[in-house]
Amino acid sequence: MEYVSPEGLRIDGRRPLEMRKLHAEMGVVAKADGSASFVMGNTKVIAAVYGPREVQNRSQQMSDQALVRCEYSMANFSTGDRMRKQKGDRRSTEISLVIRQTLEACILTHLMPRSQIDIYVQVLQADGGTRSACINAATLALADAAIPMRDIVTSCSAGYLNSTPLLDLNYVEDSAGGPDVTVGILPKMDKVTLLQMDSKLPIDIFENVMQLAIEGCKAVATYIQEILLENTKQLEYHRGV
């Protein structure tokens, strides 16, 4: 099947180096300490953060740092066919672990000993790149909850089909069986915190694809920065500062 036409257009009309349209909102779950929704093209994700609060399971309490817990789940209606089991299956457990490790590295956990931070991410609409959208949404939700972090974490995926590196794969391109590289970075520190890949790639092409994904992450970071500043200005305006 042809994923990149001879004119250089992908299935959804994008160019190979073009990301999908981004849209984010903060404060979407009123009860949570922090929350955000993140939309990348047709992939919609909601994240809610509760914390720092008292540890519920005493045996897991850490005396010198905060406990970070993360739960990833997909809504029944998020994919084409209605799903039966959306939580507790292997893929969800793996992605929960990946998101937790990525975010735990950037939260200043030593400032909140004996407490717990819960991050819940729910996929409302899945069209490829859910892992990245979840990390971006979780970052915004953590910033909304004013939890101290080293830097924001942004994530983006890239692939390689029809001998062309493609940025931000959607579901059809992802299911093509080609490589899918997901990268998470700390944009201001210029450090990589997450690197995952499916399938196989020769090492020189891998470097190109990874660089492309990092560029995508930086573009997401610029957008998230704008959203954070806009949200702060709104809060200040409402408080009459």
Added chain:
Amino acid sequence: MALQEREEGLVTPGDVLGKAAEVRAGKGAYEHSGLIYASITGRSLTVSPSAESPDQRPTLEVMGLKAHGAVPEPGSIVIARVTKVMSRMASVDIMCVGFKSVSEKFTGTIRQQDVRATEIDKVDMHLSFRPGDTVRAIVLSLGDARAYYLSTAKNELGVISAMSSAGETLVPISWTEMQCPLTGQIEQRKVAKVGS
């Protein structure tokens, strides 16, 4: 990374605020490899050092806009509701710290020796508190894993509001007694001295 025009003073996590040699990291900021970074989103402000402190560097803080719920600290005055009264201690639910209400439940304990300042070994807990009373207390310490340790051993600390067995709000008549306005019955409590 390239920054678009940004309003002066607004920072996001990871923004460089200054050098560690010149400024100190305060609330909302942290130090790493000789630079001070912001850790939350908000407005950065500089606090000048006090004249006597040995470190004369100004402190850089980031003021966040989300208000976190209050947390009891040793020395803070709290308002609590009594939940359990036992022979040697009373359990309370802390509702307010200072003037702010708490966003999640905190448990406190008032031990027999902390109820009042005089004759502390002759204290009868049931003549000092009843379940449902509202008390003002001071936090002694963070206590054990289960509860904060509180004390009412001052004139202005103790029961500030209580209900009588008839269902009416009791009126304080001395530091040990409160009277029901409906039935005239006198009940024993460790009463707080309200007013100047």
